[in-house]
Amino acid sequence: MLDCVTDKWTVLVLGLLRSGPWRFGQLRQGIEGVSQKMLTQTLRALERDGIVSREVFASSPPKVEYSLTPLGQSLAATLDELRLWAEQHMDAVLRHRSSYDAAAMRHEPVPVNRAGAAR
Amino acid sequence: MLDCVTDKWTVLVLGLLRSGPWRFGQLRQGIEGVSQKMLTQTLRALERDGIVSREVFASSPPKVEYSLTPLGQSLAATLDELRLWAEQHMDAVLRHRSSYDAAAMRHEPVPVNRAGAAR
DNA sequence: CAGCATCCTGGTAGATACTG
DNA sequence: CAGTATCTACCAGGATGCTG
Numbered sequence: 260m261l262d263c264v265t266d267k268w269t270v271l272v273l274g275l276l277r278s279g280p281w282r283f284g285q286l287r288q289g290i291e292g293v294s295q296k297m298l299t300q301t302l303r304a305l306e307r308d309g310i311v312s313r314e315v316f317a318s319s320p321p322k323v324e325y326s327l328t329p330l331g332q333s334l335a336a337t338l339d340e341l342r343l344w345a346e347q348h349m350d351a352v353l354r355h356r357s358s359y360d361a362a363a364m365r366h367e368p369v370p371v372n373r374a375g376a377a378r
Numbered sequence: 379m380l381d382c383v384t385d386k387w388t389v390l391v392l393g394l395l396r397s398g399p400w401r402f403g404q405l406r407q408g409i410e411g412v413s414q415k416m417l418t419q420t421l422r423a424l425e426r427d428g429i430v431s432r433e434v435f436a437s438s439p440p441k442v443e444y445s446l447t448p449l450g451q452s453l454a455a456t457l458d459e460l461r462l463w464a465e466q467h468m469d470a471v472l473r474h475r476s477s478y479d480a481a482a483m484r485h486e487p488v489p490v491n492r493a494g495a496a497r
Numbered sequence: 498c499a500g501c502a503t504c505c506t507g508g509t510a511g512a513t514a515c516t517g
Numbered sequence: 518c519a520g521t522a523t524c525t526a527c528c529a530g531g532a533t534g535c536t537g
Contacts, residue, residue, distance in 0.1 A: 341460060
């Protein structure tokens with residue numbers, strides 16, 4: 260259950276939809292790095308769970324709008340707090356991260372380049 | 379950034395640590411389905427980000443305790459709201475999900491078994 | 498007990514091509 | 518425009534064995 264709401268794309272999609280209905284292509288452009296496949300998949304899952312609603316306009320060119328259901332709005336609000344936390348504490352995290360890495364350096368003797376970088 | 383906080387195991391680990399310090403083995407048992415590898419990995423990442431602190435007791439047998447830093451406590455609190463949302467709305471989601479699936483059935487005619495199941 | 502190194506597998510996401 | 522279908526590659530994550 261947590262899996263579906265903590266999904267990366269889900270968080271981003273709901274972030275955009277908070278401001279009102281969006282078309283497929285708009286979402287695609289608004290979310291950097293999302294593939295058409297993942298966007299479709301994410302939206303289907305959200306629709307299935309009653310988080311977003313999908314409205315098809317039988318026009319030419321075809322047009323499909325996605326918007327939040329009431330349930331979706333409550334989730335989006337909750338997720339937004341998470342995003343807020345991330346924004347507010349990102350610098351603290353990054354700072355701690357680099358000092359941690361620096362400390363690790365001192366233990367792991369020589370970072371000799373044995374056949375390329377780490378990993 | 380969101381990736382690290384929306385990780386599955388992260389959420390579960392922080393959920394447990396809210397109640398105080400836990401030992402490695404306790405966490406392992408307290409979180410169903412987590413492998414030793416993933417738990418180690420998750421804890422390392424959280425330590426690196428300053429979310430949890432790791433205290434080693436040079437006793438025999440060895441003992442390592444994990445606890446939340448102040449930063450971690452704030453994150454844990456935020457994540458807990460998410461868990462709360464999930465609990466409160468899980469039934470609504472599941473209900474919508476089954477009605478959605480039922481509707482899909484009617485469109486996708488005969489679920490004939492063409493060489494194994496779907497996929 | 499806690500943790501690391503290694504190997505191996507399967508699901509997941511990307512790329513590509515086609516359709517209503 | 519908004520999808521579906523198919524193929525492939527990659528790497529997250531499980532299993533195993535060893536160490537301090």
